[in-house]
Amino acid sequence: MSNLWFLNGIRKGIVTEKFPKTPPEDPPAWPSMLSGAGDARCPVDAIDGNGWNMDKCIFCRRCTPAYSPTGNQDIFTVESEAPIFHRSLYIYPLDSGSCGGCNVELMNIFAPHYDANRLGLFITNSPRHADAILVMGVFTEGMEDPLRLAYEAMPDPKIVIALGSCAISGGIIGDPALDISKYNVRIAGCPPSPYTIIKALIAAKGV
Template identity: 55%
Template structure:
């Protein structure tokens, strides 16, 4: 009998999904988050130059403490374009790992966990680029994946956009250089790795908000 009651076990567990992004993040990490401070500080990736913090280069190594401190603010993303209106009700993402350490991959998949439940916000992962509205690019440039990424992007139907997820995909971070196609990214989700809160909010904004 115990075998057949997964449905009841699910109900007994109760609702675990948080109201984010309509409400504040429940338990945001300190690193990475928006840094605040001033002055010169050590930075191995030159994310701090002339007193300006470049989130796309930051790897959350904490060497800039105490001149710069994390605020817990998860809004470490930027958009130069949003998806056409017709995609806001159903936004399909195809992820490509160019050369990651695995952390960005894990955080992207975390948005499907009950706490975040991306599907309630009409965000889904697809297994093929042919059904994708956005290409999520993760990791540094690698020779072997360069052509694979290009072909995946070519296979996507229009309209389509590229989202660069994580410091490696944006600037190469401390490991290498960014993938070639990341120069076409209209959404940058910064962080090493960005938290599921950051990823979810950035994707919601990229598809034009919640309908």
């Protein structure tokens, strides 16, 4: 390998997948959409008489074989689209009390395999420049004020995104970072894969 890094980069070629135009090349089995029916053991009550609730699920496999993973990464809910951001969506990530899994997967969507910048998705380090605040982890007292202050500092219009089961429902760790009604977008998974995050953020833009 040459010490000229620019040439090194060129020689490596393109590793970015065509996703979401084409299906994911290497989706994980867990987490993904579950198929199955009936009651099953669940430590977080994600399965009850009404079936499976992706928002609560921590994808721990206790419910197998009654439920099994399909590999389908579309485990998210968009309550209200924001087409005003269809060209670009600037996201301010806020770690309320995560285990680090959601943080790393969010970082991964900008790595070469996924390259979310090509899809008009960007991270900003200031809430003043953000279109969306993306909340990760459970509620913690110490991060309550930073979360509120960051939200208030954002210009309108703005959207609130929950990333992962902890932010949505508290998972198996604690209480959700915000009440579920405050989220415009809920991305399920523990942690959600980069495929799920990208697809959800694009759907949030109404594209």
